[in-house]
Amino acid sequence: MKMRAAFVTRPGEPITVDEVELDDPGEGEVQVKLVASGICHSCLHAADGSWADIPLPIVLGDEGAGIVSGVGRSVSGLKEGDHVILSWAPSCGQCHYCVIGRPVHCENRSKQPGRLPSGQTGMQWRGQPMHRFGTVASHSEYTTIPSSSAIKIRTDVPLTTVALIGCSVMTGVGAVLNTAQVPAGATVAIWGAGGIGLNVVQGAALVSAGMIIAIDLLENKLEFARKFGATHTINAGSTDPIAAVRDLTGRGVDYAFVATGSTRALEQAWASLANGATCVVIGMPGSGEMMQIPSRSIAGSERVLRGSFYGSARTRVDFPRMVELYRSGKLDIDGLINRRYTLDQADQAYQDLAAGDLARGIIVN
Numbered sequence: 143m144k145m146r147a148a149f150v151t152r153p154g155e156p157i158t159v160d161e162v163e164l165d166d167p168g169e170g171e172v173q174v175k176l177v178a179s180g181i182c183h184s185c186l187h188a189a190d191g192s193w194a195d196i197p198l199p200i201v202l203g204d205e206g207a208g209i210v211s212g213v214g215r216s217v218s219g220l221k222e223g224d225h226v227i228l229s230w231a232p233s234c235g236q237c238h239y240c241v242i243g244r245p246v247h248c249e250n251r252s253k254q255p256g257r258l259p260s261g262q263t264g265m266q267w268r269g270q271p272m273h274r275f276g277t278v279a280s281h282s283e284y285t286t287i288p289s290s291s292a293i294k295i296r297t298d299v300p301l302t303t304v305a306l307i308g309c310s311v312m313t314g315v316g317a318v319l320n321t322a323q324v325p326a327g328a329t330v331a332i333w334g335a336g337g338i339g340l341n342v343v344q345g346a347a348l349v350s351a352g353m354i355i356a357i358d359l360l361e362n363k364l365e366f367a368r369k370f371g372a373t374h375t376i377n378a379g380s381t382d383p384i385a386a387v388r389d390l391t392g393r394g395v396d397y398a399f400v401a402t403g404s405t406r407a408l409e410q411a412w413a414s415l416a417n418g419a420t421c422v423v424i425g426m427p428g429s430g431e432m433m434q435i436p437s438r439s440i441a442g443s444e445r446v447l448r449g450s451f452y453g454s455a456r457t458r459v460d461f462p463r464m465v466e467l468y469r470s471g472k473l474d475i476d477g478l479i480n481r482r483y484t485l486d487q488a489d490q491a492y493q494d495l496a497a498g499d500l501a502r503g504i505i506v507n
């Protein structure tokens with residue numbers, strides 16, 4: 143079928159919106175009619191060329207929600223009309239990592255970036271294969287995805303809001319709840335108060351962290367962070383965050399989250415830790431960047447450096463759980479969305495994101 147999608151053909155060039163040919167759902171795949179799709183920083187990296195390993199041309203969008211509009215062979219548990227949140231981490235349910243309960247590391251995902259597990263892209267533009275960002279390629283009217291990427295949810299929540307669970311909420315809140323398992327009363331500092339960082343802030347508030355310190359270079363983002371539960375904010379442009387965090391906490395912070403792709407922020411977060419504390423790295427620095435930490439800063443202080451990918455998601459458990467937290471008012475997802483766009487305004491949306499104007503923007507089809 144033909145449908146419209148927003149894509150990048152060359153890094154640094156404006157995002158194109160045009161008609162794309164979409165294949166029918168194959169074995170184990172479903173077709174989804176997209177209702178809404180979030181504007182994510184990782185797509186900006188693809189658009190501006192800072193992630194060099196992204197295949198082009200590519201349909202953007204790794205955060206979306208919609209309604210199942212077609213079901214391929216051998217799919218169970220999903221039917222036309224089901225409401226789904228899209229996951230950019232399909233999982234086979236059979237491999238080592240799926241079986242040990244860490245499906246974000248599934249070994250049977252496509253080895254070729256931008257393609258489905260089948261090896262196909264499933265989308266063509268002017269006769270050439272169109273890659274897909276985050277498997278789901280959600281900046282489109284329709285998409286075809288592995289059924290494990292379509293997570294069924296209840297039908298009485300707005301898809302135009304809960305779409306954000308598919309990337310930013312899962313990644314940020316999941317880093318607190320699943321990856322770090324922050325205990326009540328712990329002190330937490332967050333580098334980067336964008337779409338992911340704000341969700342780390344509200345995840346920390348959700349588990350009753352004692353002190354929640356948000357760090358960013360932009361005042362408007364620090365203001366968002368206060369709205370989502372930050373007890374303290376630091377503008378790293380005018381204040382040394384390491385000294386400020388040590389000042390506030392006395393001995394250093396218990397959990398430092400790095401929700402930005404900045405290597406410098408990562409080094410600052412590490413230097414702000416208390417003894418025995420944990421630095422959780424969520425952001426993806428540019429290809430080839432290296433971090434420097436003093437080798438002696440690890441053993442004696444028993445600090446932990448650990449990564450968090452997709453909030454260590456087990457999507458079939460976590461997406462419905464996030465929906466319930468939203469319904470009960472414990473997660474504010476509506477408040478994250480400060481601008482709405484049409485698909486045709488995709489380029490403007492990414493310009494606004496690059497300018498630092500968005501808590502989260504969303505495309506509504």
Ligand SMILES: [Zn+2]
Nearest residue numbers: 182184204309
């Ligand atoms: Zn994303």
Ligand SMILES: [Zn+2]
Nearest residue numbers: 234237240248
């Ligand atoms: Zn697997």
